[in-house]
Every structure is written in C-alpha cells, then in structure tokens.
Amino acid sequence: MAIAIIGAGVAGLSAASDMKRAGREVVIFDKGRGAGGRLSTRRASTPAGDLRFDHGAQFFTARDTGFRALVSDLESRGHVAKWAPSRVALSTDGGTWSPAPLHSEDDWYVGAPSMNSLVKGMAEGHDVRWGERATGLSIREDGRYVHIDASGWQGPFETVIFAIPAEQARELLADTSPELASEAAASVTAPCWAVMLAFDTPIETGWDVAEVSGSPLNLLVRNSSKPGRANEETFVLHATPEWTRTNVDMEKEQVAEELSGLFSQITGAGAPSLAAAHRWLYAKTETAAASPYGWDEAQRIGVIGDWRIAPRIEAAWQSGHALAASLVD
Incomplete structure (x- = not known):
C-alpha cells in the first residue's frame, strides 16, 4: 500500500x-x-521583457551533512548555485540611513535560475x-x-x-x-508582505542585501544580483511581521505604493517601472x-x-x- x-x-x-x-x-x-510554495517565483511582463522575482525565501544555507550532499548534487545538475551578495545592516538616527557591513560564515545558495x-x-x-x-x-x-x-x-x-x-x-x-x-x-507563523520592484536604470546602493532596523521594511534584496537572473534591475522587499500583521488586509496596490515609497526614502531610487505586492500569510516560524x-x-x-x-x-x-x-x- x-x-x-x-x-x-x-x-x-x-x-x-x-x-x-x-x-x-x-x-x-x-x-x-x-x-x-514559499520558494515560488513570480513572473511579470514589462516593456523590457519578462521578469522573474523570488518573492518568498531569498536564499538557504547547508550545514547538515546530508543536506549538503543533496545541495552538492543539485548544484552539479544546475538546479542550485552559490550566491555571495554584498550585505549590510541599515539603521537610521531619524535622518540618513547608515550601512554597516555584514558577513556570514555559511555559504549562501539560491535556486537557479529561480528559487x-x-x-x-x-x-x-x-x-x-x-x-x-x-x-x-x-x-x-x-x-x-x-x-x-x-x-x-x-x-x-x-x-x-x-x-x-x-x-x-x-x-x-x-x-x-x-x-x-x-x-x-x-x-506560530508570522505573515509577510513582499513587494517586487523593477527599475529602468541601475540603483546605486553599494549593497545587494540589506537588513533594515527602525522601519516597516526589514529586508531589501537585489533580486537581479542572484546567479542566472536577468540583467534588469529588480528588488524584492520584505516587511516586518509587525507591520504585516497590522496591515494584513490592506489592498495589494496600496502595500506596493507604501513600501516602494519607503524603499525610495532609504535608497534614493526613483519611481519603479513595476511595483507589485504579495501577501504570505504563513511566512516565517516564530514558535x-x-x-x-x-x-x-x-x-x-x-x-x-x-x-x-x-x-x-x-x-x-x-x-x-x-x-x-x-x-x-
């Protein structure tokens, strides 16, 4: 049976x-x-062509011996690739956002060409x-x-x-x-609002991944920096669990507008050519x-x-x- x-x-x-x-x-x-699932990829059509966004999990590590063996096999078959982004922690005193370098002892992996x-x-x-x-x-x-x-x-x-x-x-x-x-x-699983942004020109940030404190945003990722992605400038933003819970029933268009506005305040980026939101009701285990x-x-x-x-x-x-x-x- x-x-x-x-x-x-x-x-x-x-x-x-x-x-x-x-x-x-x-x-x-x-x-x-x-x-x-939470490794989903969102496709979007733009004048520049079709874009793909990893709007759920952004990367993974492999510490367990058995899992490392699986990842190595998947990497050899072209399903997985290592990703070494430049990482910072962003904080503000109420004015300028200041970056502090971050480092990880673990290798980071992503699915290729999408999560x-x-x-x-x-x-x-x-x-x-x-x-x-x-x-x-x-x-x-x-x-x-x-x-x-x-x-x-x-x-x-x-x-x-x-x-x-x-x-x-x-x-x-x-x-x-x-x-x-x-x-x-x-x-207990925390929800998460995710926003996908595309830009016609590169955004000069000096980093690919930013962990943010003191903002409704807690993670900013240059999606286009991952191996096998398109050349167009794309970002994925994740809101904090607290902000998401407070605004869990907000319309997607309003979420995209508010969070992309915060992204612009942090980075100085202009208006995106595409902005879309996705609500993950079950995003990250808290308990x-x-x-x-x-x-x-x-x-x-x-x-x-x-x-x-x-x-x-x-x-x-x-x-x-x-x-x-x-x-x-």
Missing part, C-alpha cells in the same frame, strides 16, 4: 526521497500548479500530482483516504504525511488526530514545535515542516528526513 504526502515542498520531497530509496511507493499531492528550481530538482522522478488540493482525511478499515478538491477521495493509503504549514495542518487534523492538531495550533516531526502511531499520520524545527529551508529537509528515517527503520 502506498504512502501519501500532502505538500511537495522541501519537507515533503525530503521524506519522499528517503522512502522511495527504501523501496516504498509514494504519492505526493500539492495544491500548486507547479513547484514553489523554485530547488524544488523542481528535488521533485524529479517522483509521482507528484500538481493542482491537487487536500481538503479532508478519512480513516477507514482498509486504510486512510485523502479528499482532493477536484477528484474526490483518493486511497487507500498505509500512511499519510502532512508537509504543510502548521495552520493548515491544524484544520485538516482536528477530527482525525487531535494531538497533532494541538501541536500545530501551538506553533517551533517541540520535535522534528509529529507522529500519530494509532492513525499512522505524520506531520513535517520547517515549523517543527526552525524557519530555514534546511530545517524543512531535516524534518522530512527525520520522519522518513523513523518510518523506514
């Missing part, structure tokens, strides 16, 4: 890869039309059913069934693993596994669960994701890897 995984992100694909290597049959359902290339590379060779949103779970005598929006009940499955944000796991598991639903409810994965032995339901460990792409891989190792053993 097959194992079902809900969510074809890094956590779900990590678990799927390990179990497939152990000879298990795995079926993955994902609500997206293609690889992405979702990481997930695309991991998904190769797997039975991933895109555009399949899971809306329910039923435990029956002959196994577990997953309700898919467009096609009804799918199953039976021996095990069902949820690799989705904590808030979604809480809702889907409320009736079938109250304990796992309670763990998910205890995890993690107490273990790398959740497991309900009686119902044979698992829960994985970066929210179990820490807000890092590598943590999502570690969560899926940890549950798969337990099931294979």
